[in-house]
Amino acid sequence: MLEKVRTENPIIHCITNHVVSNFQANGLLALGASPIMGEAPEEAAELAALADAVSLNIGTLNSQSLTSMLIAGKKANAMGTPVVLDPVGAGATEFRKNAVNKILEEVNVAVIRCNAGELAAIAGADWQAKGVDAGEGDADIGEMARTTAKRLGLIIAVSGATDLVTDGERVAEIQYGHEIMASITGTGCLLSSVVAAFLAVHPKAHFEAAAAAMHYYAIAGELASRQAELPGAFQRAFLDRLAATGEGELDKFMQEKEGVLKR
Numbered sequence: 001m002l003e004k005v006r007t008e009n010p011i012i013h014c015i016t017n018h019v020v021s022n023f024q025a026n027g028l029l030a031l032g033a034s035p036i037m038g039e040a041p042e043e044a045a046e047l048a049a050l051a052d053a054v055s056l057n058i059g060t061l062n063s064q065s066l067t068s069m070l071i072a073g074k075k076a077n078a079m080g081t082p083v084v085l086d087p088v089g090a091g092a093t094e095f096r097k098n099a100v101n102k103i104l105e106e107v108n109v110a111v112i113r114c115n116a117g118e119l120a121a122i123a124g125a126d127w128q129a130k131g132v133d134a135g136e137g138d139a140d141i142g143e144m145a146r147t148t149a150k151r152l153g154l155i156i157a158v159s160g161a162t163d164l165v166t167d168g169e170r171v172a173e174i175q176y177g178h179e180i181m182a183s184i185t186g187t188g189c190l191l192s193s194v195v196a197a198f199l200a201v202h203p204k205a206h207f208e209a210a211a212a213a214m215h216y217y218a219i220a221g222e223l224a225s226r227q228a229e230l231p232g233a234f235q236r237a238f239l240d241r242l243a244a245t246g247e248g249e250l251d252k253f254m255q256e257k258e259g260v261l262k263r
């Protein structure tokens, strides 16, 4: 599935936050996709129309960018283009929570990619989120993801030490990755747009594409963590691994892990 992203080089229209915009664009380029950032309402429909997937991210949302997200999302729906939503900090403010609800009401979102705190906010579960970070809670993340995916009729890809992807029936669990990934800002945001890029080239298999994206990303992160121990070096190593990791590296990595488990 990864090679198809590289050969087709899909255009990803990102309406994202100003914290991670540059990292997100560089990460998409490293993957082999073609990012275009743009958040003016005046061009939202045109950008969505030329894109192969649309990645919406509410990290530094304002009234204008919310308007753009609704315009871009609806245009993407009309064109049959997949939309991914990253509900950054959904539980932090009423504005964010209402915005997520409005987007979900008006736009047919294919995948919500979020952390556990954001999922809990969408699910209405008791949880202590920590700003844009996942925070802590007792709710069963897998159960929350399955029931919310079913209720909303979409795919949920929730990240953390273990990543879960579910359409409400099927569940893929990804145990790879490394905690250093959470020590640089934007790894979640970039992941959401990487999911969008995989969806763009696998229009009939969104669940499999989202799971493949999460596998690729976690493995690139774990490989990078072997090269760099501190955040600055890790960010650089991670971009390099996103670029250098192909299907062959993914297979080799998983075979090695399997070998370790069996021993």
Ligand SMILES: Nc1ncnc2c1ncn2[C@@H]1O[C@H](COP(=O)(O)OP(=O)(O)O)[C@@H](O)[C@H]1O
Binding pocket: 114, 115, 116, 132, 133, 134, 159, 160, 161, 162, 163, 176, 177, 178, 179, 180, 181, 182, 186, 187, 188, 189, 191, 217, 218, 221
């Ligand atoms: N403790 C961890 N162990 C392994 N991977 C992690 C860990 N924490 C986060 N990740 C990875 O970092 C990326 C971002 O996830 P996360 O931090 O949950 O998202 P966000 O940045 O949106 O809060 C994902 O690929 C996830 O798998």
Ligand SMILES: Cc1ncsc1CCOP(=O)(O)O
Binding pocket: 017, 019, 020, 059, 060, 088, 132, 184, 185, 186, 187, 188, 189, 190
């Ligand atoms: C710190 C911060 N503040 C608003 S958006 C943002 C970036 C969040 O990025 P991620 O969810 O990928 O950690």
Ligand SMILES: [Mg+2]
Binding pocket: 086, 088, 089, 114, 115, 132, 188, 189
């Ligand atoms: Mg996030």
